Amino acid sequence: MDVTIYHNPACGTSRNTLALLRHAGIEPVVIDYLAHPPSVAELKTMIADAGLTVREAIREKGTPYAELGLADPDLSDEQLLEAMVKTPILINRPFVVTPMGTRLCRPSEAVLDILPADAFSSAFVKEDGEPVLDPQGKRLG
8 A cells, every 4th residue: 555644753743643554564655755756746646635724723822823923824735835835834634645545644543543453453552551452443432
């Protein structure tokens, strides 16, 4: 299965998502989007494929969102996308692309929505100790 994750190794949610993919036996293409941001066209496609608006895909916390004036409702999607590509920390993370769909994996277990139901056969626990999969690999919660 061809899978791509737009990853930030400093982000716990991103690390948990990557760990879930690897737990499924998938070695995804890992793109450090801070060093190698997607193009405006790629970002626009990912956001649309994930069923989000551009504003829903912007990360405000821990970013220069406010300083850049991005809360201005008069800014167009194109202007916001340009800002996100120019300052990639503004891109919420992690985005995961699989043949089954695209998701902004917040929380990390959202990745399960775009993986085969039988991809797991054992338990999985997040870094913080929160269980995600039971001993048979079935989704909890």
